[in-house]
Amino acid sequence: MLQKILLINPSFEDFYQTEIRQKPTGLKYIQASLEKAGFQTFLLDCLSKNSKRTIPIPNNFKHLKEFYPANDLSPFKLFTHYRRFGMSQQEIGDLVRKFNPDLIGISINFTPYCETAIETAKLCKQIFPKVPIVAGGHHATTVPESVLKSGFIDYVVLGEGEQRIVELTNLLFSDQLNQLKGIDGIAYKNGNKVIINPAKSFVQNLDEITYPEIKNKMGMILTSRGCPQNCNFCSVAGVMGKKVRFRSIESVIEEMNQCIQNGVKKFDFEDDNLTINQNRAKILFKEIITRFEKHNLRLSAMNGLMADSLDEELVQLMKNAGFEWLNIPLVSGSAEVQKKVNRYQSRQQFLKVVEWAQKHRLKVVVYIILGLPEDTLNQMLDDIIFLAELPVLIGPSIFYPPPGSKTFSNCVKNNLISGKDYSFYRSTAIPVETKNFSRKDLITLFRLVRLLNHLKSNPGLQKNGFAKDTTQKPTSLTLNYKLTQAEISSQLIDELFSNKKLRGLCLNKRVCKAYEYQWIDYSVSPNIVEDFLLQIKNIKIGGIETDET
Template sequence: MTDILLIQPPVRDFYLTSKRTIPYGLTCIASSAQKAGFSVEIFDGLATSKSHKLQIPEEMAYLNEYYGKEDISPFALFNSFKHFGYSFEHIGKQAAKTGAFLVGISSLFTPYAEYALMTAEAVKAYHPGCKIVFGGHHPTTLYNEVMKNTAVDFIIRGEGEESLPLLAAAIKENKSPDSVPGIVYRKQDGNLYADNPALIDDLDKQPLPAISLLKHNFYKRGKMASAVVSASRGCPMKCSYCSIGGLPYQKYRQRSVESVIKELDINISGHKAAFIDFEDENLSLDKKWFTALLCELKSRFAGSELELRAMNGLLPISLDEEMVCLMKESGFKTLNLSLGSSSSEQLKRFKRPDVRKAFDKILLIAEKYNLKTVGYIIAGAPHQTPKDSVSDLLYLAERRVLAGVSIFYPSPGSADFEQCKNLAILPEKYSLMRSSAFPLSHTTGRKQAVTILRLGRILNFMKSLIDSGYEIPEPGPFAEEEIKDGNRTETGIKLLKWFLFDGKIRGVNKEGGVYEHSICDKTAGLFTEKINKAGLKGC
């Protein structure tokens, strides 16, 4: 029998990046519960290759215009809405088998909140005697909404490492949980008791994550075992779209270099992890600390096949040549750089520093040290125009960098979420607050946002042609023909030739039939008008 079961729920979406689904937070909570003397299991509802197609939900029916046809071309977006992971029924049955008296369910992201609730309902159906506690960003911010579901007994707001063992002890001893930091529960009169979010002051006092509880064979990048590490929490910046810096309780804290290295050593030596992603919001912000970490990484793991990444993005103004050189020597092969936008007005709206000069400087340094780069921009935010987003793409076109286009979504707890609420442009359902659903229709409409995302694919294809030694094709009129027996690159070259001529973005089905995607012609025209005049560079 197990005391505590921690569950990462399955999700439903158009795509899933499996290497970014490692339930790191659950391993941190599990280790604290084990230290307190409880037996713990983790069930990752996503740790399976199983998926099956579903009908696009009714509230997303408008997406059929953009995703309704299959596309095997390099310009494809999505086609099928899928359930990724185990079934809710299977998870409920597995929970019952453990006999756990406390089941913790992670609910990190608002658009996936309903799947966490469906998981709770399945667990209660098969294991009615257990108590269920929710944790994660969504219930921390919107606890009133979550507690409307009677399958949820408790919520721990904020950081749960210290709180969950205290809650487990209170349940086991039949005591009131009101002294548990961050706790939310229903009082006898039906009203909610809700504490302020819990915060851990000294991260080094926490035991290292219980990664031995994970299904390591599943988390791979290609053939390499992968892992994630968080060397800090919080963020001192106040970007309008981000809920981390916007939360008053979530102050910025760093772990000691020694603690981070110990955790990395367990992953690398013990579990043969060869790809490590730092999940920090701002890994390189403290130069002295980051330099010390890189020097220790270089010393400890020199000569290994280790690849390091910071996929949440690095702030260009926090980097310099010394740091980039050390990153290269430590195992970084790619720099994920956060640009935000090339528009000074949009940067002001985002409450972000203007990093363009630093961005260009770091791109040159990265090229010197043979590091790949990705530059991230946000499109479709409140008051952001399609013209500015196309300008961002053209800005990236002229630089040796892969274009990372992120479609804006409103995150509860962020300043932009409140702005969207005040503008009455929030989607009607939480499930729509995801990039793949193009959640807003404001100064950038949905069709324009779809077009911008496809233009990003086209731009990166053009960059890949340059890097592979191909010539960018001359614009030419569309020929009524099927595309058969051509490889993906040859197919893309044909489609690109026609696009540069008439601004139509086309797709190709499995039979070789060519068709036009639904796009905003004006937005595509802004791109085709200038892309040939831009000093296009590869990656």
């Protein structure tokens, strides 16, 4: 009888969900490797039904309430409610019992969600106390000792898990635990002592890894692993290695073809540096065009593309292959900040890429990080104004320090964070304040970027200039009709550009045919709003319209 292995992609709790980021791609690779080795598997994706429910905000996040007011109707609002995304513990427990596994594997990928994953492990231990539980993923790899000391995880697979999980599983089922010390990239407990066998080796021939069968609407494709960048604020290289290893073009095309046969039309390349080898990238996209042009594929690379690795020929090939967007990480526009965080990006090359993208009718989203400890308020605002003029959307992320990164260690050393409460290390928690900026400063910048993106996406709002109604507004608006999103947008933009008030709007009550709306006064830094308005009035905001829209 085949041993049964249950793999779990846990639920999580936060203010929002980026659905594509929570796809269990890593677990599917693990599943494919285990099935090839002869084991029976079941992947319990707790997020598969897209269920969510509002839950009380945790006590350690109470300070965030002032930044995320509920029921905001603004089209450029931030977050409103704290939620649990995915199955309840009851639902998970019922399915775990039904499968009755011989081994359980749990993905602990994202640091701020590790507590929910550990709770899932605890639940599994309560149901099946004698069944071994193995954890893997980015967070588990970075801090295996912490994961093992939770008391509910028996083993941790470090880094790439496809080969290690098969080796570990074979030892567990053959009762050869005395051989654990010989396995590369495994952590476990021997009594009260944590044993960590560092991950010294990586899979060199990625074609040897069994890729998973994908039947979803979007295929998540990895054509390479590893990152040589060594940015101070990132810990990816510590998990996947600094040397980039490539799959063969034939292997990638074969996987895409299988996905297409299953009805997949969209693909996201999950590589950390998809175009780092420019010539290889050109060959890949030429092959995609040749093989799949009639399928009208939609391609993306949401992890980002280094501007320095692109040229106009490659940009045009990406357009012809099916890309609609280029996701470009700028991080910071300051050469000084870039040097401090070890992440250089040529501004001249970046501007060339934006120009090429416009020429070939590609839209661009530019990733920036707000709140790097090395940054300043003036520089962050300069970056926003610089990008405001360009025909790009801005993808802001409030900085959080991932364990395993150099910046995390520096933040602990400089008493910017405790280094202990892992749930705090997420953008929505705004975890780092410095002498140069506060949480309120960062949330103000974040709101201004959201507003800018709204204006960029709706160029018509700028055609006649902004309203100059400087009359004092009452605390509420009572109308005999319901405001549309466009009308709400117009009201809020008028409030900002006329009265220097960054506000939201909520529906307070409805009586018969009367709608009473209440202004929401955001918790923001007035000086930043004033500086922003002073600078933005002298520029033309760049829209993101292309010839196709």
